Amino acid sequence: MRLKGYLHLFDAHTSFKWQFPNFYRKPGLGYQKLAQHRHIDWFDREWTGDCDDRYISSFDGKVSKLVVQAVDDIYDNTTNSTWRRTFVRNMAPFYLRLANWPFNHVDYVRNGGPTGEDWPLIIVKWFFATIAISFVIGTPRPKQVEFRNNGNYDPFLYRYIGYPKVCRNALEIDTPRGHRFGETNPIAERLLRPRYLYFLGQEGQPAMRMNVDQYIAQYRAENTLKYVFVAYTAEQFRMPDDLQALHQIADAAARNAGATAYWVGCSCMPDKETLQDDVYRICDVIRGADSVAIAVARPRNDRGEITTTELMLQQWGRRIWTFPEVLLAPAGRDIRVYTRGTDLTSPLRVPKNQFTVEVWRQDASVARQLVDHYEGNLILSQLELVTLALECLQKRETTQYLPGDHSYALMGLLRIRPKIDPTDSAFQAFARLSLANDSDQLLERLICVLPRTPDQPWHSMDDAYHAKLWDILPQECSISGVGTDDTIILDGCRAANVRWKSFTQVTHIRRLTWRRLAAEYMLRSSGYVFYLSIILMVIFPVIGIPFFIYALIWLGLSPYLLRMLYLGKFLGQQGWLFGFEGYMDIDTIERQIFGGRLGRMRWTPFSSPLSRHHRNEYGECVPDDPCSDPAVRALVEKCKNAQPGDQRIFTLVDTGNMTATLFMAARPPVCFLLAGSEGGMQRAIGCSYDWTTATLYRETVLRMETPVQDKMARCNRVKIGFKRTQAPWGPIGQVGEPHGARRD
Structure with a gap:
């Protein structure tokens, strides 16, 4: 895949702004201006404005406009988003791009390396690369960008400052005085x-x-x-x-x-x-x-x-x-x-x-387990009882008396039952029931479920990864309250911010071998010796000519020496979560970040429902490009024309594990929360941010390798909802661009 990069500057639809990314494309759609909204950020700064797509910056904690980098097909040909888009930039150091340029036309996937047809062009490009490197090789290893956050992922600077409808502790309700123990969720x-x-x-x-x-x-x-x-x-x-x-x-x-x-x-x-x-x-x-x-x-x-x-x-x-x-x-x-x-x-x-x-023929196998439990033949755990009973009750009919009737019917099967609250929605009734009987952390597990279909109701426990609710183990997080708008207040999560606006240089540590020391010495000296030899040949040709030949040899080998110096695996690297809209093959992703195909990155084998893998001849699990599956490829093409609220294709690049994951979501998740584990991997909830209500909404759930939690910091309590309601929208020319103002 070849990306246009900065050639997009000549596109008629590319706009300019002073802040990075300086070049972007305005959204074709916008939200209707129904009201002015107010937001308080991490540092108590106030933002007031119209509804639009924003994220919390990990740099200054401000709620900023969301800019999403997109592949060329999406950036050039679609205006179907409510967020700004920018093109994908190659952020690798320039000298590395020069060193890898002679080989960037080689098809490694098909041929495994250069063929006889590739070498003539490699030699021509090598000559010009050598000349270019001689001008930029003043120091072959310029000062490397320092590690950010000690090498950890960017923190998610969010804090919940509202009141829940139901809370665990009486001190947290809006009028705590005069309340007795248990009145936060009366039984x-x-x-x-x-x-x-x-x-x-x-x-x-x-x-x-x-x-x-x-x-x-x-x-x-x-x-x-x-x-x-x-x-x-x-x-x-x-x-x-x-x-x-x-x-x-x-x-x-x-x-x-x-x-x-x-x-x-x-x-x-x-x-x-x-x-x-x-x-x-x-x-x-x-x-x-x-x-x-x-x-x-x-x-x-x-x-x-x-x-x-x-x-x-x-x-x-x-x-x-x-x-x-x-x-x-x-x-x-x-x-x-x-x-x-x-x-x-x-x-x-x-x-x-x-x-x-x-x-009960429609759910006989599930209902039989409940009958055996109450007959004393096969005792279920509390979690299994609630899960199976809710599944059966949701399939049955009722003439609604209160919105929470299904939860109230479930309540009769449990030991502890909260008092009926006619103002509860169906979700709030279930959440209050869960809090009262929460020895098994039902809601903490339920939020980690990835729905199989986008329209799946919140109470469904059908998981896209085919896991049961009791397979998910909450990781040091707990529910501290229930929100007023069908949300829960989750505490104790580890979280990381996602960088959508661009890639950036990834700081890393390499083992300094004798070969690299030699290559570094030759590269450092060759540039200076080359220019010195030209002067010496004018004054003392006998001395200058050997120096000139010495410098010429090593300058001619400079692309090879640079690749030797920077190739190889990392011992440790800066943790970043990069995101972009659309699909790129793994070689292209690696080129945009590291300057060339270095074999460091790989697709995740089972982190997303779109992940693919196979068994090799040695019985090892080998990750595949998701688009090697024709069904996934067709899905990628279909999602290019998605409308607001529809599922789209995004890619998450994790430099902490050097992996890329293709996934689907209606909106780009601005952060990932580690809230549980399952099958030896972490359940990471990808959340979009509705700044108008300071609420995170589950957009997707990915499975990440367990070591990522060591690079993620804990965040404050988060207000999180299961499904985000699509705000009314229309063409940007009709609704107008959103406006707002910040007061520090």
Whole structure:
């Protein structure tokens, strides 16, 4: 691949500015100016302006306009971004580029080295390279750029200064005085027995609803209290005559079970003051029941499709609230199913462990694990229980009462349950539940999951790397709170900034061998000796000619000596995370950073879903160019025309490990956070930055080698969201360029 580099200066669409990178292309799209936003940076400086794409500079901590270097195809031919673009520059020292120039036309990938057809051009280019080097070789090893951050990656200068909606410590809420322990995420009390039950009368007489405490006090029947929990769905029992039939079924179920009472949801929660709490504590009623009976009927809107008890039961099983009713039913007891309009003395008996194959066919294998757990046959860990239960509940239907209904249904299966908050979103309800039962760091693991598809909901645990949630181990980070906008406050991460605007020289350490010492001496002396010999030949030709021949030989070998001096592997190098939009082959990437193909860099074999590798003849894992796969190549071409919010192709170059990784994201991640480990590698969350709310959003998750964490500094608490909402946008000519002002 050959890049135009600074030839882009002659493009009509290239603009100029005083700050580096001085040449760039304006975005073709922009965000609509709906409001002015305010941002406070690391050093308490204030920025106010219109919504646009920005990042936090690791140099001065300011929130600056995002400029992304892009390959030529994207820089020249597309105006589909909301961020500025610049062309890829070769940042290697000029003398190294001269030394490698004679060989830069050789196709190493195809031929493995120079061929007979390459040598004539190599010789011609060698001659001109030698002449050019003689003018720039004043010192063959100019002062090297000093190590930055002691060789570590650039830190991410971010700090969270807001208030969470829910926090772990009471001191961190906005009004801490007068709050007692536990009020940051208050826990709901458990019901030891139902408030009301229908107690059976004589045969043929209707049951009577009574307050349970009054009944026990009146009849002193606490030791003999035995009731049946009657499960049903409002789809099948809705109208007054339906409810009358439901009570007839409940009466028969209680008598068949030898119980003294029954509980049915439509009539046993009459107190409006406690109705909301009682609805979400039905799980306690189930746990205290002697047995569970299910009442089914044909729904009123049925068009003749649901005619058998089996079909009615399957419709019942598709509802979200019926799922925990079966799981929490007494272990080892068959569940009796009563069908409206049939003989109520001989119900259908369904063993609890057979519900998965007869009723829950859509997720039978997962649901069976939960049934076995509550039957005591196969005990799941807390993390496995929550993961599997949430997967099943999300597949079931419900008529929403509160946004967090799925989490509240899950809450009934857990020991600790926070109080219901009607203002919670679905995510906030789940996050509060996780905080209350967070011995297994569920949210810390969930944020490390890479969704398989861009539209995957936050609660899905389908990982693009095919790992289970319990395979991910949080690394020294924890959730300190839940944000007001479906975010979490994560503490303890290691983080590194990504440099998108350009490559830069990479400081490194090389072993100084005798060959390199000799090459350095010859190069240092040859330039001075050459010019001195010219003067001596004019004054003392006998002395000058030998010096001239000596200098000429070593100047002629200068490209070779320079390559000898700077070739080879590094013992240590400056850690940088470079990024660019698009794809370049590994040789081109190395040329832009180090001046030529030196064999130092490689693709990562399994750091991204786009990474590729193969087994060689020795059984070793060899990374491949991702675009050697035709599917990846087609994806690279397709993503060139992506619109805001669509997935694009980016490449991350890690000089700490001398690797490159091709990945997909909707926006360029401005930083990577190490939040967990899996399979012997670190889960690095690539985040974009919404400066208008000071929120990081997960754009991708890459797998990095474990030593990178030794080169990353810890950052302050970060406010991070699972999915970023795409802001309204339009052509830049219509919405206008964003404006803002900084106040130091």
